[in-house]
Amino acid sequence: MDRNTEENLKNDLENTKAQMRKGILEFCILLVISKGKTYAPDILKQLEIADLIVVEGTLYPLLSRLKNSGLVEYTWTESKSGPPRKYYTLTTKGKEAIKRLTLTWNKFNKSINSLITKTEKI
Amino acid sequence: MDRNTEENLKNDLENTKAQMRKGILEFCILLVISKGKTYAPDILKQLEIADLIVVEGTLYPLLSRLKNSGLVEYTWTESKSGPPRKYYTLTTKGKEAIKRLTLTWNKFNKSINSLITKTEKI
DNA sequence: ACTAATTACCTTGTAATGCAAGGTACCTGG
DNA sequence: CCAGGTACCTTGCATTACAAGGTAATTAGT
Numbered sequence: 001m002d003r004n005t006e007e008n009l010k011n012d013l014e015n016t017k018a019q020m021r022k023g024i025l026e027f028c029i030l031l032v033i034s035k036g037k038t039y040a041p042d043i044l045k046q047l048e049i050a051d052l053i054v055v056e057g058t059l060y061p062l063l064s065r066l067k068n069s070g071l072v073e074y075t076w077t078e079s080k081s082g083p084p085r086k087y088y089t090l091t092t093k094g095k096e097a098i099k100r101l102t103l104t105w106n107k108f109n110k111s112i113n114s115l116i117t118k119t120e121k122i
Numbered sequence: 123m124d125r126n127t128e129e130n131l132k133n134d135l136e137n138t139k140a141q142m143r144k145g146i147l148e149f150c151i152l153l154v155i156s157k158g159k160t161y162a163p164d165i166l167k168q169l170e171i172a173d174l175i176v177v178e179g180t181l182y183p184l185l186s187r188l189k190n191s192g193l194v195e196y197t198w199t200e201s202k203s204g205p206p207r208k209y210y211t212l213t214t215k216g217k218e219a220i221k222r223l224t225l226t227w228n229k230f231n232k233s234i235n236s237l238i239t240k241t242e243k244i
Numbered sequence: 245a246c247t248a249a250t251t252a253c254c255t256t257g258t259a260a261t262g263c264a265a266g267g268t269a270c271c272t273g274g
Numbered sequence: 275c276c277a278g279g280t281a282c283c284t285t286g287c288a289t290t291a292c293a294a295g296g297t298a299a300t301t302a303g304t
Contacts, residue, residue, distance in 0.1 A: 009215055009222075012191045016148045016219075017226050019290090022262065023145020024230060026138045031237040041281070050233040058262050060283055065261095069134045082280035083270035093131055097138075100131075104139050105234065108146060111172040112227065115153040141261090144291065163252070180291050182254055187290095204251035205299035 021052060027101045028052055029062060030090065033072055034098055039085040063088065071097050143174060149223045150174055151184060152212065155194055156220055161207040185210065193219050 032038060032046045040059055047054050063086075066072045071094035074086040090098070154160060154168045162181055169176050188194045193216035196208040212220070 008192070009219060012193065013219060013222055013226075015289090016223060018262080019148065020145040020226060020230060023142040024234060025262085026141060028234065028237055031234070039281080050237055051229060052233055055263060056282090057264065057284085061261080064283090070130070071134065079271085079280080081272075083282075085281070097131060097135060100135055101138060102238065104135075104142060107173065108142060109231065111174055112146060112150065112153070115150055115172055116224065137260090140291080147291085161252080177292060178253090179255085179293065183290080186254090201251080201300085203301075205253075207252065 024105070025052070025054065025058070026062060026066070027098075027105065029059070029066070030071065030094060030098050030101070033088050034090050034095070037087040037089055039077075039087050043088075066094070070094075146227075147174070147176065147180070148184060148188070149220075149227065151181070151188070152193065152216060152220050152223070155210050156212050156217070159209040159211055161199075161209050165210075188216070192216075 028047060028050065029043060032043050035046075038046070040056070040063065044054060044056070044059060063072070067074065070091055072088045073091055074088045076084050077087050079085050150169060150172065151165060154165050157168075160168070162178070162185065166176060166178070166181060185194070189196065192213055194210045195213055196210045198206050199209050201207050
């Protein structure tokens with residue numbers, strides 16, 4: 001594979017990988033919050049540790065959506081080193097959502113694995 | 123959980139699940155094609171068997187994208203029961219793409235599992 | 245020979261949403 | 275009092291899945 005093809009392939013795949021990441025974003029954010037009270041910049045750090053790059057402009061609107069859906073709630077809390085923070089926690093509904101999304105995730109996993117194993121002749 | 127909350131939760135989750143499905147769509151279509159020559163309606167059937175509902179209006183543009191990216195190619199083939207079909211196969215680049223996407227998929231899986239296991243205190 | 249049904253391909257318009265970039269506001273330290 | 279750090283949020287753009295509708299080839303029924 002020459003250098004150009006390699007370059008193109010990388011670009012195409014970046015796109016597809018981004019799509020994959022998007023798909024699991026909401027689920028992952030709920031998972032992070034389920035670990036206990038957190039606020040936006042901390043969520044970003046934890047996602048980065050889990051190897052999922054997300055940026056502010058994505059996270060804030062998403063947190064608002066989760067709030068409006070009643071899956072999370074927040075309380076303002078003073079900080080010792082800056083402006084007050086919104087600490088998010090899961091609601092009962094949010095916990096239920098995580099359970100179901102975990103099942104969904106496992107289901108997709110199964111679908112893909114069934115497709116992968118059928119293709120080992122590549 | 124009352125009936126309204128249950129209804130709302132279902133709707134919210136449908137949305138999120140749809141997002142997840144979108145993310146893996148391109149990958150899954152490549153996997154199906156890697157099993158051997160196929161054409162659009164057959165791809166739809168195989169995805170349905172793997173529990174991934176996709177519709178025509180989604181598939182055709184996506185196949186065009188994959189074609190333009192050089193991951194798949196097609197040949198027109200006569201049919202015994204209707205108009206001619208476009209039979210798709212993977213290119214070398216497409217096979218390479220599948221390998222990398224499989225790695226990506228495994229990586230995301232690991233990320234999520236690390237988030238899930240950290241949260242068993244729910 | 246005509247018509248209806250089937251099969252297959254594709255396009256248009258809409259809505260959702262991730263991201264880059266930019267903006268506001270609070271607090272602390274020099 | 276102002277510069278830097280921290281935290282919140284919004285706007286505009288591009289991508290893209292889907293619903294709905296359209297074109298065309300072949301076959302079956304009458």
